[in-house]
Amino acid sequence: MYELKTETAFDGAHFLTDYYGKCENLHGHRWRVVAYIGKEALETAGTHKDMVLDFSVFKRTVRAVAEELDHTFLVEEGSLRPETIACLESEGFDLTVLPFRTTAENLATYLFERIAASGLPATCVEVYETPNNCAIYRP
Numbered sequence: 001m002y003e004l005k006t007e008t009a010f011d012g013a014h015f016l017t018d019y020y021g022k023c024e025n026l027h028g029h030r031w032r033v034v035a036y037i038g039k040e041a042l043e044t045a046g047t048h049k050d051m052v053l054d055f056s057v058f059k060r061t062v063r064a065v066a067e068e069l070d071h072t073f074l075v076e077e078g079s080l081r082p083e084t085i086a087c088l089e090s091e092g093f094d095l096t097v098l099p100f101r102t103t104a105e106n107l108a109t110y111l112f113e114r115i116a117a118s119g120l121p122a123t124c125v126e127v128y129e130t131p132n133n134c135a136i137y138r139p
């Protein structure tokens, strides 16, 4: 088994719904994303010969998925009143409404599924919410 790994990061704001502690308040993170792809055998011919995949294709894909979230307010769907969302948007803020509680675990799953949906053989995604705390999704 061969694996490649690449890293990127995105900045954003969020809060955790139904959380009893400081994370129920709006706050920010620089989420660090470490993505892995893997294959049993390397490519045998062409431009990708003896590679799992060209790193440039891999990193471009992971960065593009993370970039969509960058400098947005990650909002769990249904956690804010529609008029609050409308008000924030009318002020010019960029919101990303997601159908899940915005934990590092769920963000790792979401990023994994987006990377896999782009056609890459994703094996694992790690999301660091702080330098010491990381959630890992590996199906």
Ligand SMILES: Nc1nc2c(c(=O)[nH]1)N=C([C@H](O)[C@H](O)COP(=O)(O)OP(=O)(O)OP(=O)(O)O)CN2
Pocket: 016, 023, 027, 102, 103, 104, 105, 129, 130, 133, 135
């Ligand atoms: N398993 C999880 N636990 C927590 C998550 C999570 O996504 N998965 N998220 C949070 C909050 O988002 C919070 O922002 C993290 O807070 P905390 O760990 O306290 O981080 P700090 O930067 O404040 O760390 P300090 O060590 O207190 O400086 C909470 N838990």
Ligand SMILES: [Zn+2]
Pocket: 014, 023, 027, 028, 029, 129
């Ligand atoms: Zn947080």
